[in-house]
Amino acid sequence: MNKLVLLLMGRVILLCGGLQLIPFCYSLYHGMWQTVGAFAASILAALLAGVILIGRGQEPEESLSVLAGAGFLFVCWWIMSIFGGLPYYFDGDLTLINGIFDSISCFTTTGVMDLPYRADDAIILWRSLSQWLGGYMVLLLLSTVLPGTSGCFGTTFIMPGSLRTGPITLRRINRTSVKILRIYTLVTVLGFLLYMLSGLEFFDGVNMALVTISTGGCYTPAADISFSGWVVVTALLGIVAAGCNVFMYWQALDFKEWRFVIHTWKNSEMRLFGLMVAAFTGIIALHLYLGGFYSLSDAVSNSLFHVVSFGCTNGIMAENMYHWDDVDKFFLMCIALIGGCMGSISGGFKIFRLQVLLKSSLAEMKRTLHPNMVVHIVIDGRTVPQKIIERILGYFFMFFLCMLFSLLVLSLTGLNMQQTMDMTIACLTSSGPMMMFHLDAQEVRMLPDWAKLYCSLLMIIGKINIFTFLLLVHGAWTGLRERYW
């Protein structure tokens, strides 16, 4: 096996184990002895596995190949989630499969509410931390391994030149990880301070900052903490910051110039996002108002918050919106399917890709009348290369196919069509709360183990990109065919 992959996996496990020290210390401080034991056992297991893997990965290869990169992307999430799920299992709250399912839902920033919410604070803190770590991993992989494996679907187009070219070397990963950690921590601390200023308690503030910036959104299911107006505004800012193209901040930090952040407002992807948010908010608010759910101002503020929250695939809720009408949930589902901006932590299909597809379809309409016409697609003054357009078209088919196949598989659990659809889209777009649109936590917990594992796979596919998974399947298939049995 590729030694660089082993080394990187060892580091990921150590990082996961290291972060568990925080809830470990917290539970120790508060004298929650059962949780202390659970975290201690989990940290030891992580330490052992991490050290072994790093030991096996000494003198690694220079760089990752496409297939090794895809393999790392895929295995990394599983390994991280398994070690991250051990505390739930050792704590005795969940079975192993439930623990892994819950852990994967946190690490992939999906945020399915499976855990009983009156679990002790240390476990809840670990859930928030694992979402935060998941968000960090998304950014790290996005700027290191992902461009080499599946960056051809538009990711490389929006990246700074220094990131999209060259091999994936250990040195590059080291350098990038530190820089991203700086930006990510800075934004999180800023979020925490704003939450504190808005009047939240310390514990709530920390958790909310962690789940907002990571687009995990899974802290409390029934909006138990008091959401004052300022908390909502802070949450909105955090969600939008996480749903934006992070490379803008990157460049601002790199060049010490704020013009890159200012460019965000001129970015057409952001404008389209704003337009979509306005349109969806308008439709939902109108429906909620006409349906007698809220007064006009409440309808607008509630729909705006939830449209932004689901649009950035965060899923955090300012109000228990499960009682809303199916029409409103359908629109939230649509915007979650579209997802946030390219280069962000959020999931979904991504707005840039939709933008390219729409422009490309308009061009095709022209070509129906003028078959020999050469039409260029220009986004923010840059011509999108034909290759990228073609690949995004292919990606749309893959995305749709993956969804259709998953619907078929998950329908075998005995759920009805609506529930199956909710679950599939929730997993694929990392918007966990959507799973609860027509299900409750108990029903999710009662799902067969294979369904939970399949959902976990789907959440990971949602993060690593379906193409990376297909690359792996293709690689495995070719490997099997070419092997001399």
Next chain:
Amino acid sequence: MNLKVIAYVLSQLQFAVTLSLGVPFVMALYWGEACAMDFAGTMLISLGVGVALSNYGELEHDSLTIREGIAVTGIAWFIIPLLASLPFLAGHYLNPIDSIFEGVSGLTCTGASVIKDLDAVPRSIILWRSITHWVGGLGIIVIYIAMFPQAGSGAAKMFNAEGAGPTEMRVVPRMKSTANALLLMYVFFSVILTTLLLLCGTSLFDAVNLAMSAIATGGFATTNGSAADFHSLSVELVLIIFMLIGGGNFGLYFLAYKKGYKYIIRDTEFRVYLAIYGVITLLVALNLYDAMGWQPGEALRGAAFQISSIMTTTGLSTYNFDEWPAFSQFCIILVMLMGGCGGSTSGGMKVSRVIILWKMVGTIIQEKLHPNSIARVTMESQSQSSTVVYRVARFFFLYVMIALLAACAFNFDGLPVVDSILLGLSCMGNAGVAFGAAYTFYDLPDVTKLVCCLCMIIGRLEIFTFLAMLQPGFWKRNSNW
């Protein structure tokens, strides 16, 4: 664009429609039904429109431009369904919106019916519904090109605008000969199916109507219970085979007729089509056996009929599949989305497009792993141009998007989420089946019905023709392209 040429061609089409209205008129007279006068009135209106268009129109040149070709086909697919709906309206069997829905559903071969009780409707009206299927099945334009002498070199533009697959397939070099070949096969299979149904013990009326409905992959039946009312295994088997034939490429059948059956067996699209049908039928049968506790034979029979009916976008039914488990329903949606082969009478995406998209993903993987290689999509050992491949991909994107937009409208009109999405896909694919609240179409709200009609026409015209007509400048007279 020359409006006179368009008017002239449309007038010819109008005369053809008048001619086809003559059949139920004569039969209504023969059966002594009062609705004969409704047909007579409709014929007069149709004739009047035809004469008016003919007086205005003039065939100034033999060849049509691309715009004129698209305009003729597009306008024809909006005007003719309106005329086709007049007999339903004149006899007060349906209200105006329902009549339009029935007319559009008939001509686009969707087969979604809003007539509550077929027993209360005269037989000539039922016959007219089936005729609309048969005329719309192969395509109004194809039949026009085959039957009228003045089609000229502009025929190709109209033929392409009507669309029946990702690539233009000509079994013989000339467009008129191609249309003749397709029509020949179409008539041949219709006659054979009618004969076989008669041999299976159905009445002549049922045999003729079912034959027209099945071979055109429409879905209108002669009784309220659709194909289930016959309670006959032989009828179901014959229908399965001929629905599958209807979902195959008619050009391919002509080639096989001329050059031997090996052409059919070697055709990738046809093989994939049959393979998908076989696999999905087995899966659904297993699911029905497992989840519903059906007997194996019954499960296989039900699955075989329903999947063939929906895969070919016919829509005849023997069971209430709305009560089937979610897995079977998703299988139904999968085949409904896929549809039959290119060059067939069926709707949906078409199997050839799905194959092209699948191979396109393969080329992307190939190019990623071997960056210097040039990977091409091939069909029948022929490399497909990237223009065709990516047009197919864009078609897929627009297909899904339009279905979703329609679903939004249905949703707002009061339908549940899943039912709306499936209704959108069903109308775009001209399948004529739906689930849940939309299972019986006559209960749908009026706005939903109108949106359904629009989707059916967009689906039948395969999107681009319709969208091209929406472009600013398309209708300008002073541009020559």
